[in-house]
Structures are given as structure tokens and as C-alpha cells.
Amino acid sequence: MNKTVFSKNEIKLCYDNLWKTIFIFSLPTVLVMAMTALYPILDKFIALTFVTPNVFHHQPYLDWYKEHISINNGELTYESAKIFVNLSTHFAMQIYNLLFAFAILFAIGTSITFAIKSGQSNKQQTQSLAGNALTITVLFSIVAAFFVFCLVFPQWDNIMILIQLSKKGTWIVQDLTWHYVFPMLLASPLMFVSYLLLTLLRTDGKSHAAIYITIGAIAINALFSIIFVKYGQMLLEGTMLGTIIAWIFIIIVSLICIYYNKNSYLRFHWRDLFYLHKTTIKEIFRLGFSSFINNLGAVLVSILSSAIISSLPGQFAQRQQYGLASFQLFNSAVSPWIAFFTAIALGIAQGMKTIIGYNYGAKKYLRMYQTCWYGLAIISGWLFFTLLLFIALGPQLLMAFAFPSDLVDEYRWIAVLMLMSYPCAAISFLGVSLFQGMNNARKAALCSSFRAFIVLPILMLCGYFLAHGLSDGTDQSNIYYFILLGLNDLISAIVVGIILYFFWYKHRHHIFNEVDEKDQEYLQSKKQQTSY
Structure with missing residues (x-):
């Protein structure tokens, strides 16, 4: 009987320690995604450090402001x-x-x-x-x-x-x-x-x-x-x-x-x-x-x-001082950080996609199933760490992008409300990676769309009308808008989770597949290597 030759790539993807495999295949995509998201942050820091003095002395701006x-x-x-x-x-x-x-x-x-x-x-x-x-x-x-x-x-x-x-x-x-x-x-x-x-x-x-x-x-x-x-x-x-x-x-x-x-x-x-x-x-x-x-x-x-x-209620003092709404200042300060942390999570998910796709082609469904669970733990852990980071260092993150220091103690908790279900986004990312790896573009697009384009705009509009409906002339009712935004990842995760459950239920008998001859040969060769 001819002895099967296992390539290094095949060993990594199908048989190696799964934590190690996810790290190896996710690291390049994490670097690419992180560098892409780092660009606007770097651009902002350069602009705030070097452009601000020029703006401060630009005569047309001084005249307009006066x-x-x-x-x-x-x-x-x-x-x-x-x-x-x-x-x-x-x-x-x-x-x-x-x-x-x-x-x-x-x-x-x-x-x-x-x-x-x-x-x-x-x-x-x-x-x-x-x-x-x-x-x-x-x-x-x-x-x-x-x-x-x-x-x-x-x-x-x-x-x-x-x-x-x-x-x-x-x-x-x-x-x-x-x-x-x-x-x-x-x-x-x-x-x-x-x-x-x-x-x-x-x-x-x-x-x-x-x-x-x-x-x-x-x-x-x-x-x-x-x-x-x-x-x-x-x-x-x-x-x-x-x-x-x-x-x-x-x-x-x-x-x-x-x-x-x-x-x-x-x-x-x-x-x-x-x-x-x-x-x-x-x-x-x-x-x-x-x-x-x-x-x-x-x-x-x-x-x-x-x-x-x-156009949310209140925000009079900031409009008078800057000609801008305070929540716009908040949005411009918090968005680059959220984009950066999300990009790293997406990089991990893209690395998972490669492992899932290879094992799907090799019909190693148990390895696919394990990759999903390991990846879910890693991504949700990273997103939970991000939430803790905003709880602990929210003021520093906001003030890094010129957010007014007199507002930071109040708005740091608004950032936490926005991210309160952030770890649940791991389920949406998992759904996209799983179906992309299986070349099921329709389901992958559906899982991606719920979080970004379907649930979020609906919550935005509901929050807007709720904030105005409960307004007392101040900005206190705006908290309901951000609470609804914070439910986006939870609601999207529930919907995607239902899709994943029915997918698993339909294919559950194929997941715990028996070890085939090639697997037995690899395990035998591994056993011989360890015995020497």
C-alpha cells in the first residue's frame, strides 16, 4: 500500500493543535485589517498634532469665528x-x-x-x-x-x-x-x-x-x-x-x-x-x-x-460654542476606535474562514465544528476585552481625538451603552466566516447584512423618534437612542444564531464523522514518531 504524504499545510489545517492553527492563519489577516483601520487613526493624530496650529493661525478662520x-x-x-x-x-x-x-x-x-x-x-x-x-x-x-x-x-x-x-x-x-x-x-x-x-x-x-x-x-x-x-x-x-x-x-x-x-x-x-x-x-x-x-x-x-x-434634542451649549452638536464631536472621537477593534475581530474571522474552507473541502466536518467554537471564544473574548477597555479608559480614548474634557465624564458611559452587547457581534462574524468558507455567498451576505444594514438603521430611526417623543427640552432623553444602538449586536446575534442553529440541526449527523483511513494513517505515523 502506498504511504500517504501529508503536506505541511494539510497537517496544520486538518491535524495540528487548533489554537495554534487559528493563530497562524489569522495573524496575516489581523495585520492587514489592523493596518487598514490604523490609517484613519494615524491620519487623525497627524492632523490634530500638525494641522491644528495652522488652523489656529489661519486668518479667514479667525475672521469667520469672530x-x-x-x-x-x-x-x-x-x-x-x-x-x-x-x-x-x-x-x-x-x-x-x-x-x-x-x-x-x-x-x-x-x-x-x-x-x-x-x-x-x-x-x-x-x-x-x-x-x-x-x-x-x-x-x-x-x-x-x-x-x-x-x-x-x-x-x-x-x-x-x-x-x-x-x-x-x-x-x-x-x-x-x-x-x-x-x-x-x-x-x-x-x-x-x-x-x-x-x-x-x-x-x-x-x-x-x-x-x-x-x-x-x-x-x-x-x-x-x-x-x-x-x-x-x-x-x-x-x-x-x-x-x-x-x-x-x-x-x-x-x-x-x-x-x-x-x-x-x-x-x-x-x-x-x-x-x-x-x-x-x-x-x-x-x-x-x-x-x-x-x-x-x-x-x-x-x-x-x-x-x-x-438633530437629537438639546446640545445647545455646544452648538453655540462650536456651531456643532456635541454628539457629533462624540461620534467623530469614538468611531475610529470602534473601527480599529472591530477590524482585528474581522481579521480573526477571516483567518477562520481559510481553516473552515479547507476542512469543508476535505469533508472534515468535526474540525469545522471545532474551529467555529474556538473562533467564537477568541473573537467574543477580544470584543469583551474591548468593552472593558472602554469602561476603564473611556475618557482617555475620547480625549485622544479632541473630545471636550468637560463632557467626557458623561459621554464615556454613552460609549459603554453603545457597546454593551458588543461581544455578541462574534456570532455574526462567525456566521459570515462559516458560510464564506463553505462558498455559500447568499447566507454569508445575509449574516453580514443583519448587523450592518438591517437591524442598525431600524434601531437608529426608532431611537431618534423615541428621544424626540420623550424630550423635555434637554438632552436627557437622548440616552434611549444610544441604548437602542447598544442592542444592535444582541438582536443581530439572536437572528444569526437562529440561522446557525437550524443549519447545525440539519447537518448534525455529518459533524461527528468517523475517522477515515487517511486520518488513521496520520494518527499511526504520529504515534510512531512519539514512540521514538
Whole structure:
């Protein structure tokens, strides 16, 4: 009888210690997700540290503040300037994410198409696909940038910002945001192409190269942003110029990685840039559309949240002092932290997906079942730690992003209310990973949608009407809005948990499958190794 040869990957995925396996396969995705979420945090810190002094001495802002704000005799304080910068980066990041959703459409659509064609070992088709995708991405980035431009151009009322600010809001925030957004729109092809190439590198098996490139890009972004802002006396356009240079770095190094390997399936030719195939374009749109909708939905929910909290009852003192609602200041301070901690949880879930997918293909259903339970324990533990972190260090986390110190003792508990069922989100993440690993896109999308796009907007609207219905003219009734937000993860977990239960009940007889001959051979060889 021929002896079965077990690959290292197979041993790790199917037989090795499961805690160790989850760690090995989750670490790269955790790093990628954490670095992606770290970008807006780093951008905010750079802006608050280096842009604030420039805003504080910018004469047009000083004149506007003196004319429209009566607090402190119309004198712009350094703390107020910090608050304006922080809120501007919050709005600018929403616009960035809106444009980025279009970039995701092409990057994900191309990567899935590339994976299918490379699995067929058709090198010519994959090279043609890479060239076609590059041209289509550049052309569509211009269209997407113009669409976003129509939503944010100041002379056309800057719709995306005005719907989120109380009344007409503050001109300083609008102008600062435009300083960031305008160069971003001009350089939109660089954003789209850089993300496309990074995604294709990961799909082509060069995930380590993609991680190193991302780390280098973050360092370059930080360095040049500081140089432009501090020594060029720029406002938020300085931070965006640093980002643009980072995009150029990503494109150059990614192309070097592609063409350095003569056998790369991504080495497109000049003709591939100009001879476009209709079927390729259709496939990219079809396969990337669901990811585009998910990311677009997340941006729209974020905008809805900002619009609602700006019109919650009370908040008079902050509107008089800053021209802004206090809950907007809170939202812009807490959102980056929640996004960062959630990104790490999603990174763990993505690592689980690989283990689940491999064992599903190998029909090792018990290993799948165990991975789900181990992963659920790890993710829920991480989210519970995050909740404890907000309970213990809430004031420090809020004040890191220029939240007014006189409000922090009250609003720290609002953050805790928002996150009171946060550990339950682990069930939603588990459902997505399980069904993605089993290639069940419909159920995966359903599990993802409940938490992000179905339950949350309903709770937001219910909380808004409840806060106004119980209002006594102060901001005391607003607590009901945040209590309802805090129930989002619990309600979503109950719904997804029911889906998972019925799935388990239907397939329960297949989970505890008997040990097959290959398993017995591995266990026998393992026993022989330990006996020596």
C-alpha cells in the first residue's frame, strides 16, 4: 500500500493543535485589517498634532469665528481649532470611504476573476485580465470621482456634509474637509490602481509582499504628511498629499514585484491595456458588485448616523460654542476606535474562514465544528476585552481625538451603552466566516447584512423618534437612542444564531464523522514518531 504524504499545510489545517492553527492563519489577516483601520487613526493624530496650529493661525478662520461665534468674545481657542480639525477628518474619511467603495468593486471583482482563471492555469487570460482591469479601473475612477465631486463641491452646497451638520453647520469644517477631498478626487486613479494591485498581489500568493508594501506605504504617508503640513504650512491637503505619495509608492513597488517574477500570471503586456474584452468587464462588475454594495451600505449607515445625532434634542451649549452638536464631536472621537477593534475581530474571522474552507473541502466536518467554537471564544473574548477597555479608559480614548474634557465624564458611559452587547457581534462574524468558507455567498451576505444594514438603521430611526417623543427640552432623553444602538449586536446575534442553529440541526449527523483511513494513517505515523 502506498504511504500517504501529508503536506505541511494539510497537517496544520486538518491535524495540528487548533489554537495554534487559528493563530497562524489569522495573524496575516489581523495585520492587514489592523493596518487598514490604523490609517484613519494615524491620519487623525497627524492632523490634530500638525494641522491644528495652522488652523489656529489661519486668518479667514479667525475672521469667520469672530463674526459667527459669541463664546469667548469670538476668539478662536486652540481646543476649538482641534475640534474643528477632528470633525473635518471624520467627514473627510466618510467621503474617502465612499470613493473607496467604487475602488473595491473593481479590485474584488478582478481578484475573484483572476483566481478562477489562474485555477484553470490559463496564463494568457490572466495576463490579459490584469491589463484590461488596469485600464477599466483608471477610466471608472474618473467617473466615480466626478460623481463624488458633485456631492461635495462647496459651490453646490456640499450635500454630504450639510445633511450631517446642525442647520448650516460651520464653514470652517466644510472648508477644511474640502482641502482634504479636492486633491483626493484629482488623484482618484492612483487610489484605485494602488488598491487593485495590492489585492491582485495577495490573490497571486504574494500576501507577505503586500503586507510589507502596506507597512512601507503607511510609513511614507506619515513622513510626507508631516513634512507637507509642518514645513509647507498646509491644512488638511498636506495629509492627503502624503497619502498620494504613498499610493504612488504602492503602484511602483507592486509593479516591480509583478515583473520581477518572469512566471507571474499578472505580467500584462501593452496590448492588454488597450484591447478590452466585454466579457471581462461584465465579469468584474458581476463578481465585485456585492462587495461594493456592502461597503456602500456601510458608508450610507455612517452618514445616516451622523445626520441623526446632529438633530437629537438639546446640545445647545455646544452648538453655540462650536456651531456643532456635541454628539457629533462624540461620534467623530469614538468611531475610529470602534473601527480599529472591530477590524482585528474581522481579521480573526477571516483567518477562520481559510481553516473552515479547507476542512469543508476535505469533508472534515468535526474540525469545522471545532474551529467555529474556538473562533467564537477568541473573537467574543477580544470584543469583551474591548468593552472593558472602554469602561476603564473611556475618557482617555475620547480625549485622544479632541473630545471636550468637560463632557467626557458623561459621554464615556454613552460609549459603554453603545457597546454593551458588543461581544455578541462574534456570532455574526462567525456566521459570515462559516458560510464564506463553505462558498455559500447568499447566507454569508445575509449574516453580514443583519448587523450592518438591517437591524442598525431600524434601531437608529426608532431611537431618534423615541428621544424626540420623550424630550423635555434637554438632552436627557437622548440616552434611549444610544441604548437602542447598544442592542444592535444582541438582536443581530439572536437572528444569526437562529440561522446557525437550524443549519447545525440539519447537518448534525455529518459533524461527528468517523475517522477515515487517511486520518488513521496520520494518527499511526504520529504515534510512531512519539514512540521514538
